[in-house]
Amino acid sequence: MGYIDLKNRRILVTGAAGFIGANLVKHLYADIGDVIVIGIDNMNDYYDIRLKETRLEEISAISSFAFVKGNIADKAFVTETFEKYKPQIVVNLAAQAGVRYSITNPDAYIESNLIGFYNILEACRHSYDNGAAGVEHLVYASSSSVYGVNKKVPYSTDDKVDNPVSLYAATKKSDELLAHAYSKLYNIPSTGLRFFTVYGPAGRPDMAYFGFTDKLCKGENIQIFNYGNCKRDFTYIDDVTEGLLRVMRKTPDKVTGEDGLPLPPYKVYNIGNSNPENLLDFIDILQQELIRAGVLPGDYDFEAHKDLVPMQPGDVPVTYADTSALESDFGFKPCTSLRTGLRKFAEWYKAFYM
Numbered sequence: 103m104g105y106i107d108l109k110n111r112r113i114l115v116t117g118a119a120g121f122i123g124a125n126l127v128k129h130l131y132a133d134i135g136d137v138i139v140i141g142i143d144n145m146n147d148y149y150d151i152r153l154k155e156t157r158l159e160e161i162s163a164i165s166s167f168a169f170v171k172g173n174i175a176d177k178a179f180v181t182e183t184f185e186k187y188k189p190q191i192v193v194n195l196a197a198q199a200g201v202r203y204s205i206t207n208p209d210a211y212i213e214s215n216l217i218g219f220y221n222i223l224e225a226c227r228h229s230y231d232n233g234a235a236g237v238e239h240l241v242y243a244s245s246s247s248v249y250g251v252n253k254k255v256p257y258s259t260d261d262k263v264d265n266p267v268s269l270y271a272a273t274k275k276s277d278e279l280l281a282h283a284y285s286k287l288y289n290i291p292s293t294g295l296r297f298f299t300v301y302g303p304a305g306r307p308d309m310a311y312f313g314f315t316d317k318l319c320k321g322e323n324i325q326i327f328n329y330g331n332c333k334r335d336f337t338y339i340d341d342v343t344e345g346l347l348r349v350m351r352k353t354p355d356k357v358t359g360e361d362g363l364p365l366p367p368y369k370v371y372n373i374g375n376s377n378p379e380n381l382l383d384f385i386d387i388l389q390q391e392l393i394r395a396g397v398l399p400g401d402y403d404f405e406a407h408k409d410l411v412p413m414q415p416g417d418v419p420v421t422y423a424d425t426s427a428l429e430s431d432f433g434f435k436p437c438t439s440l441r442t443g444l445r446k447f448a449e450w451y452k453a454f455y456m
């Protein structure tokens with residue numbers, strides 16, 4: 103694999119005010135220091151905009167960070183941004199996330215995840231025009247949801263994933279296909295990352311650990327899908343940003359195939375804890391940590407606030423990442439325990455909301 107020294111590189115991060123994006127920007131400056139990061143985000147109101155503003159405020163304090171507000175589905179905007187900043191590494195995290203929302207708001211997924219990603223690919227392609235050095239590595243977010251109702255666990259990137267069970271999953275799988283075609287046609291080194299349920303402080307309010315906390319604080323009931331018979335591979339945010347940094351530094355090899363044409367410099371990896379937790383155990387740890395952080399009182403009647411309900415459309419009973427390729431190619435395996443991660447989340451929640 104090729105090696106990229108990230109020092110002094112121009113790095114474009116889309117979705118920079120998002121959960122993973124903002125943490126990646128912070129991690130880049132904390133770890134590498136001398137980098138020039140350009141962040142794009144359209145600051146949409148899919149969830150509480152204050153969270154995006156707070157994250158953006160924090161990273162905007164870094165002097166060599168530049169923020170450009172805009173929509174990646176706007177081709178002229180993406181082209182102009184690439185022409186102005188000439189990014190050498192592109193990390194595409196901007197997307198419409200969430201499985202359930204794709205049932206009520208499909209347009210948002212087609213716009214951001216398909217048209218938006220296509221615009222990023224086109225901009226990468228044209229970054230080499232007139233002999234320019236252009237983009238050295240495109241890293242983009244895929245999702246564990248591409249595995250659908252895969253029976254075989256752990257989920258491996260060698261598994262066939264042609265049976266998405268949500269529009270969100272279908273757009274993410276499509277992104278991998280588009281990236282493959284562009285890598286093959288234009289020799290763009292690209293790496294897709296299938297993230298597994300990423301959580302942590304200032305995370306996404308649409309995700310279970312955050313939504314449960316909000317509801318319990320308001321005295322509302324939480325809905326436990328599939329009667330609690332679910333397993334999730336939870337991945338702590340710091341593990342994800344560490345993985346991203348390592349992946350950004352190493353590009354898939356450019357090799358010539360038997361036909362004399364380049365083989366696509368293309369890879370896809372899982373980033374997950376490879377340690378699925380039972381939903382009810384996860385709720386138990388969350389309860390304990392919410393009490394410990396002082397978010398909820400020690401005598402809170404959790405049992406009275408739980409509704410066991412059937413599976414939701416688009417949901418899957420288990421997610422479990424095989425991370426052997428990540429380990430062998432990058433010497434890295436996410437390892438933060440759920441208790442440690444939920445403790446950090448609960449402490450952040452107390453400080454932010456209470």
Ligand SMILES: NC(=O)c1ccc[n+]([C@@H]2O[C@H](COP(=O)([O-])OP(=O)(O)OC[C@H]3O[C@@H](n4cnc5c(N)ncnc54)[C@H](O)[C@@H]3O)[C@@H](O)[C@H]2O)c1
Pocket residue numbers: 116117118119120121122123142143144145146154172173174175194195196197198199200213214218243244245246296297298299300301306
């Ligand atoms: N968090 C997870 O558990 C998880 C799991 C699997 C995959 N992913 C993927 O990782 C990426 C980042 O996820 P996240 O959890 O940080 O989500 P997020 O919603 O917090 O971040 C995405 C950011 O992109 C921005 N955005 C959306 N559409 C845009 C557009 N068209 N133009 C410009 N900006 C746009 C949003 O405003 C948001 O700030 C996404 O691609 C998501 O699908 C996340």
